[in-house]
Amino acid sequence: MKERLSVRQKKEMRDAYIFLAPCVIFFAVFVLYPFAYSLYLSLSQWDGGKITNITFSGLDNYKRVFADKDFYNSLKGTLVYTVGINLILIFASTFLAIVLNKKRPFKNFFKAAFFIPVVLPTTVCAAMFKWIFSAGDGLFNLALNAVGLPGQAWFQSPDLAMPSILIMSTWKWIGYNMVIIIAALQGIPEEYYEVGRIEGVNWYTKFRYITLPSIKPTLWFVIIIGIINSFQVFDQVYLLTRGGPLNRTMVLVYYMYVHAFEYYDLSYASAVAWVLFVILFILTAFQMKLSKAEK
Amino acid sequence: MKAAAGHTLKNAVYKKHAGNIISFVLLMAGSVIMLIPIFWMLSTAFKEQGQIWNVPPVWIPVPIILDNFRDVFEILPVDRLFCNSVLVSVITTIIQLITSCMGAYAFARLNFKGKNVIFLFFMASMMIPRYILTIPLFLIFNQLRLGNTMTALILPGCVSAFSVFLLRQFIEELPQEFDEAATIDGASRWKILFRIIIPLAKPGLMTLIIFAFMNVWNDFFWPLVIINDTEKMTLQVGMAFYMGAKKVEWGPIMALASCCSVPIMMLYLFAQKSFMAGITAGGVKG
Numbered sequence: 001m002k003e004r005l006s007v008r009q010k011k012e013m014r015d016a017y018i019f020l021a022p023c024v025i026f027f028a029v030f031v032l033y034p035f036a037y038s039l040y041l042s043l044s045q046w047d048g049g050k051i052t053n054i055t056f057s058g059l060d061n062y063k064r065v066f067a068d069k070d071f072y073n074s075l076k077g078t079l080v081y082t083v084g085i086n087l088i089l090i091f092a093s094t095f096l097a098i099v100l101n102k103k104r105p106f107k108n109f110f111k112a113a114f115f116i117p118v119v120l121p122t123t124v125c126a127a128m129f130k131w132i133f134s135a136g137d138g139l140f141n142l143a144l145n146a147v148g149l150p151g152q153a154w155f156q157s158p159d160l161a162m163p164s165i166l167i168m169s170t171w172k173w174i175g176y177n178m179v180i181i182i183a184a185l186q187g188i189p190e191e192y193y194e195v196g197r198i199e200g201v202n203w204y205t206k207f208r209y210i211t212l213p214s215i216k217p218t219l220w221f222v223i224i225i226g227i228i229n230s231f232q233v234f235d236q237v238y239l240l241t242r243g244g245p246l247n248r249t250m251v252l253v254y255y256m257y258v259h260a261f262e263y264y265d266l267s268y269a270s271a272v273a274w275v276l277f278v279i280l281f282i283l284t285a286f287q288m289k290l291s292k293a294e295k
Numbered sequence: 296m297k298a299a300a301g302h303t304l305k306n307a308v309y310k311k312h313a314g315n316i317i318s319f320v321l322l323m324a325g326s327v328i329m330l331i332p333i334f335w336m337l338s339t340a341f342k343e344q345g346q347i348w349n350v351p352p353v354w355i356p357v358p359i360i361l362d363n364f365r366d367v368f369e370i371l372p373v374d375r376l377f378c379n380s381v382l383v384s385v386i387t388t389i390i391q392l393i394t395s396c397m398g399a400y401a402f403a404r405l406n407f408k409g410k411n412v413i414f415l416f417f418m419a420s421m422m423i424p425r426y427i428l429t430i431p432l433f434l435i436f437n438q439l440r441l442g443n444t445m446t447a448l449i450l451p452g453c454v455s456a457f458s459v460f461l462l463r464q465f466i467e468e469l470p471q472e473f474d475e476a477a478t479i480d481g482a483s484r485w486k487i488l489f490r491i492i493i494p495l496a497k498p499g500l501m502t503l504i505i506f507a508f509m510n511v512w513n514d515f516f517w518p519l520v521i522i523n524d525t526e527k528m529t530l531q532v533g534m535a536f537y538m539g540a541k542k543v544e545w546g547p548i549m550a551l552a553s554c555c556s557v558p559i560m561m562l563y564l565f566a567q568k569s570f571m572a573g574i575t576a577g578g579v580k581g
Contacts, residue, residue, distance in 0.1 A: 016407035023398035026454035034431035113326035121513040128332040183575040
């Protein structure tokens with residue numbers, strides 16, 4: 001027998017759809033539709049004139065992507081950045097969170113100091129670092145000179161440009177991970193450590209057998225979010241190096257941007273975007289599986 | 296025997312003390328490193344031209360001057376950009392707040408067909424990276440002749456799956472008795488949402504407001520792509536535009552950077568707790 005809804009239930013459903021309508025409409029128009037549109041674009045050719053002059057071209061754009069040397073170069077740049085920043089952040093912020101999780105004088109000041117770059121616009125951070133890391137008499141070079149080290153050209157140097165971007169990103173994001181990890185640390189029951197204290201274990205054993213297992217899911221979470229975000233790095237590269245010097249800081253989203261909005265090859269750029277999306281999707285799925293298996 | 300025990304205890308206390316002091320010194324040094332760039336930005340912004348490249352560096356400018364701000368104003372209509380940024384951030388935040396409240400209330404409190412499917416769709420969409428939407432959105436807005444307008448800056452930010460998710464969590468944790476009582480009294484669902492749920496969900500709303508505002512204020516990619524006129528730029532794009540100029544002058548650039556960051560820093564100092572709460576609630580991209 002078909003389930004019949006009472007008048008009240010019907011009214012509830014009608015209300016629910018009305019409440020959901022704004023969300024769903026905006027979502028369909030500004031997320032779902034563009035998402036599908038971008039797939040369509042990536043499978044077609046546009047001559048740059050009227051937008052109606054689009055012809056379906058199958059996988060041509062994807063073939064071009066995989067035949068392009070510069071694509072692999074920017075993929076490499078993205079990987080270097082992603083691996084670099086996540087390695088630095090996971091160690092640095094875990095350490096910082098553990099140190100800050102104890103009662104300390106000025107604890108709130110320290111927390112705020114490490115967190116404040118997170119809220120600043122990347123444009124501002126980039127400007128600050130471009131200025132501080134100026135070649136010649138920039139502030140950072142002056143500091144190096146003071147301890148007897150030679151100054152460097154930082155963002156203008158092929159070998160140091162990527163490390164400089166990593167330094168800036170570490171400065172910007174360390175507080176973000178720190179806050180998440182501190183929250184996880186606070187969730188560990190005090191009794192665990194009490195037992196450890198009675199047993200008289202040293203700090204390493206405490207860390208290895210009490211702290212680490214308790215915050216492992218959080219660390220996985222931080223790494224997944226970190227990879228998703230760092231794979232999409234754009235602002236820093238656009239503002240600081242434009243992919244140079246010698247293409248050493250070329251990353252995928254910047255590569256996509258250049259093709260889309262400087263060469264106006266929007267269908268090719270969409271194909272790049274989709275390749276990037278698929279890589280990211282596989283990576284995250286893989287990681288989620290791994291983190292589940294760990295649990 | 297007793298002496299030896301006392302000795303180890305003393306040793307342990309001493310060790311703990313030393314550890315605390317080392318940590319404190321490290322934290323102090325770390326905080327100074329974190330704050331130097333911000334301090335240096337403010338200091339440069341108020342410095343005389345001649346002191347900017349001074350060796351050794353001049354930390355506190357004497358005299359404090361406003362010339363750098365005047366110089367930026369001569370090239371960029373900063374007041375205009377500031378208003379644009381404020382307008383876009385405030386309007387987007389308000390609309391996002393409304394859509395999220397309504398959506399989250401439906402997900403948290405009402406039963407309807409397709410609830411789980413729709414919710415799953417929302418959650419899955421958080422996986423869609425924003426850059427993949429940029430190109431189609433650029434085309435769509437230009438086709439609608441809305442390219443290079445404030446409308447184009449505002450509309451895509453009006454719904455956020457994360458905000459809906461965050462608020463739904465928050466509303467689900469509120470006690471149901473109040474709205475049940477109100478329903479018995481014959482209150483409409485609108486009344487329940489505005490009179491009962493929203494006042495109770497204030498901390499959650501605060502987090503949402505702050506993150507929505509911060510994300511729009513700090514956004515760079517979308518305004519960079521969609522806006523061409525200097526008059527319509529947001530502060531962030533104006534900043535990039537100014538940095539890309541041929542003659543790099545750090546005084547004015549830092550003055551502009553100060554204008555970009557002061558509002559958001561004020562907001563942070565004013566609502567630190569909500570910022571941290573939002574981050575721990577589920578890792579938003581800042």
